[in-house]
Amino acid sequence: MAESHHSDRKSAEEARRETLVPASDLDVWFIQEVLPLEADVMQFLRRSWQNASDVEDLCQEVYVRTYETAKTRIPKPARPFVFTVARNLVIDRARREHVVPIEAVADLEQLGVALDTPGPDRVVLARDELRLLQAALDRLPPRRREVVILGRIEGLKGREIAARLGITEQTVGEHLTEGIRALTDMLLAEPQAAEGKS
Amino acid sequence: MNNEPAAPASDTHRVRTEAAAWIQKRAFWDWSAEDETAFEHWLAAAPSHHIAYLRVQAVWGRTERLSALRRPMNPRAVAPARSHKRFFLAGIAVAAVIFSLVGGFAAFDLPGFGEERFTTAIGDHRIVTLSDGSRIELNTNSVLRLGKTQRQAWLDQGEAYFDIVHDAQHPFSVFVAGKRVEDLGTKFVVRTETGKLTIGLFEGKASLKASAAPQAAELAVLVPGDVAISTAHGTTVTTKTERALRNTLSWRQNMLIFNNTPLTDIADQLNRYNHRKVVIADSSLAQLKIDASIPTNGVEAFGRVAKNYLGLRVQTRESEIIISR
Numbered sequence: 001m002a003e004s005h006h007s008d009r010k011s012a013e014e015a016r017r018e019t020l021v022p023a024s025d026l027d028v029w030f031i032q033e034v035l036p037l038e039a040d041v042m043q044f045l046r047r048s049w050q051n052a053s054d055v056e057d058l059c060q061e062v063y064v065r066t067y068e069t070a071k072t073r074i075p076k077p078a079r080p081f082v083f084t085v086a087r088n089l090v091i092d093r094a095r096r097e098h099v100v101p102i103e104a105v106a107d108l109e110q111l112g113v114a115l116d117t118p119g120p121d122r123v124v125l126a127r128d129e130l131r132l133l134q135a136a137l138d139r140l141p142p143r144r145r146e147v148v149i150l151g152r153i154e155g156l157k158g159r160e161i162a163a164r165l166g167i168t169e170q171t172v173g174e175h176l177t178e179g180i181r182a183l184t185d186m187l188l189a190e191p192q193a194a195e196g197k198s
Numbered sequence: 199m200n201n202e203p204a205a206p207a208s209d210t211h212r213v214r215t216e217a218a219a220w221i222q223k224r225a226f227w228d229w230s231a232e233d234e235t236a237f238e239h240w241l242a243a244a245p246s247h248h249i250a251y252l253r254v255q256a257v258w259g260r261t262e263r264l265s266a267l268r269r270p271m272n273p274r275a276v277a278p279a280r281s282h283k284r285f286f287l288a289g290i291a292v293a294a295v296i297f298s299l300v301g302g303f304a305a306f307d308l309p310g311f312g313e314e315r316f317t318t319a320i321g322d323h324r325i326v327t328l329s330d331g332s333r334i335e336l337n338t339n340s341v342l343r344l345g346k347t348q349r350q351a352w353l354d355q356g357e358a359y360f361d362i363v364h365d366a367q368h369p370f371s372v373f374v375a376g377k378r379v380e381d382l383g384t385k386f387v388v389r390t391e392t393g394k395l396t397i398g399l400f401e402g403k404a405s406l407k408a409s410a411a412p413q414a415a416e417l418a419v420l421v422p423g424d425v426a427i428s429t430a431h432g433t434t435v436t437t438k439t440e441r442a443l444r445n446t447l448s449w450r451q452n453m454l455i456f457n458n459t460p461l462t463d464i465a466d467q468l469n470r471y472n473h474r475k476v477v478i479a480d481s482s483l484a485q486l487k488i489d490a491s492i493p494t495n496g497v498e499a500f501g502r503v504a505k506n507y508l509g510l511r512v513q514t515r516e517s518e519i520i521i522s523r
Contacts, residue, residue: 025451028491030249031256053208060210063249133264151226153264158226169227176222181215184257 026070033078034066038188041086048090058093062086136186140179147175148183210250216240217250221258224458234458238439248441259489314344318356321471321495323452332370335359337389337449338471338494357389359447364402377428378407378414386420387447395428398443406433449494456490461521464490464500472497479522483510 041062045055065085075081137145150161158176162169220237223229241248318324318336326334328348336342340356349365351358353374362370364383372379374388375395384402389395397406399420406426407414418426423437445455454467462484465476471494478484486508492500501519505512513520 027252030252035253035256057208057210060213060246060249063253064245067249068245129260130264133261137264151222152261158222161226173219173222173227176226177215177219180222180254180258181218183261184214184218184254187257187260188253 026067026074029070029074029078030063030067034063034082035188037079037082039190041082042189044083044086045090048087049093058086058089061089065089132187132190136183136190139186140182144175144179144182147172148179151176210246213244213246213250214254217247217254218258220251221254225258229458235439238442242439242441255489313346316342316344320473323449323494330363330365332363333361335361335450353388353390355390357387357449359385359387359450361385373410375428376409377417378410380405380407393429395426397426397428398438398446399424400440400443400447448491452494454490454492454494454496456488456492458487458489460484461486461488461504464488464492465521468492468494468497468500471495473517475518476500477518477520479520482523483521 038059042055042059045058045062046052049055049058062082062085066082069075069081069085137148140148146165147161150156150164151158156164158169158172162172165172220240223233224237241251316324316326316334316336318338318340320339322336322338324336326336326342326344328334328344330348332348334342334344334351335358337357337359340358341354342356342358343352343354345351347368349368349370351360351370351372353372360370360372360381362381362384370381372381372388375390377395379386379388379397381404382402384404385400386402386404387396387398387400389397397404397420399422401422404420406417406420406428408417417428417433418424418435420426420435423440423443424435425438425443426433426435442457445457448455449471454464454471456464456467462478465478469475474497476497488508490500490503492503497519498514501512501514501521504510504521511522513522
């Protein structure tokens with residue numbers, strides 16, 4: 001290692017030391033502050049973008065940009081930051097694809113109010129949470145629902161579920177995978193505000 | 199991972215399905231060290247993977263509450279659930295307070311002569327800043343001596359994280375458990391326990407020598423991600439992903455992060471930091487593995503989780519809490 005490079009390297013390292021947020025705090029922030037905005041982000045994206053089949057990808061891109069930016073400094077509050085990222089993404093994408101996101105721009109003005117106010121209070125009573133979870137579970141196709149219940153509620157292992165239902169282990173794995181994925185989409189699509197929002 | 203036809207599924211859809219597939223595999227099927235490694239590599243492969251995992255795992259964690267619907271074969275399992283979030287936030291608040299207290303030591307100034315000795319009590323955590331800007335963070339119940347030149351340190355007990363400024367003329371050496379770690383401008387962590395020495399390397403490069411002697415044989419050269427474990431039977435080196443390795447340093451923020459970890463291991467870790475010990479009284483619980491983030495002083499919080507979420511029996515005494523079925 002040449003000495004002449006040393007000071008450069010050191011200052012870069014020092015800069016990083018000061019700005020790097022530990023991954024765990026970042027993850028906690030992302031889970032507690034960003035994910036609960038998903039229903040609102042998706043609504044914004046659907047209104048701002050003509051092609052509905054792109055919306056899931058756009059939402060994921062909003063998450064990635066938000067998360068990557070938050071690595072240097074966690075933005076507080078999260079809500080206006082996430083919506084700024086979403087807006088910029090829509091505008092970037094529109095420019096690239098030569099379409100005009102009129103609604104996105106219009107929405108900005110309306111969102112102005114929402115951006116300044118803190119997000120809805122997400123204190124969900126344990127009983128409400130259970131009801132939400134149960135409702136999501138009930139929306140799974142019957143066989144898939146049965147597999148998830150045996151695994152998550154009855155506490156059976158994959159092999160035991162396969163034996164109990166007389167289906168292959170691979171099928172059990174597919175039901176669990178798709179069941180978990182679907183529950184995630186459904187539960188994040190629910191506005192989580194049980195109280196505190198008029 | 200999944201056998202879906204590559205029909206119109208978007209990239210996001212695919213990645214989220216993969217995240218769900220990993221989560222169900224870990225929760226419901228045999229899970230080997232190879233699986234863990236493959237999973238860690240998948241996570242590290244792209245930011246979108248990590249995010250898809252956080253997203254699915256966060257909601258899957260919420261569905262834990264569905265177990266309250268279980269037929270009441272175990273009445274304790276339906277005890278009213280405390281808010282996970284509240285527990286977590288309380289932990290973070292405590293961590294933040296402690297961290298700011300500890301931060302006061304960062305300006306600690308070393309006298310320029312003689313050997314200095316630094317100790318931490320159980321549950322304590324201390325940062326020593328050297329005159330060249332190098333930093334050493336001592337974990338709980340540890341003893342470190344620093345040589346006059348500040349380029350030699352003896353870790354007599356416990357664990358320390360070293361963030362060393364490189365100086366080609368004066369390599370930094372750590373003497374520990376009869377061995378020597380010579381760094382070449384690095385960040386690394388060293389932990390010594392009875393019969394076991396563990397060294398994890400985060401940045402740079404370091405050499406592990408068989409003894410304190412200058413001519414000692416080199417046991418291993420460590421590069422980022424490497425974890426060397428020395429016991430009476432020899433030294434092995436394994437490679438971990440950055441995330442897995444970084445989780446082992448969460449004590450620097452007064453947190454302990456566990457992934458799919460047996461309760462007995464969690465108890466052992468917590469016991470390093472606390473006078474009140476966690477005792478797992480039921481040997482069958484050794485196999486119960488959970489994901490958890492617990493403040494290092496979170497013995498009571500851990501007891502609450504065991505009781506409210508895992509439906510276990512928790513007896514609290516002055517010097518210990520006893521967990522059983």
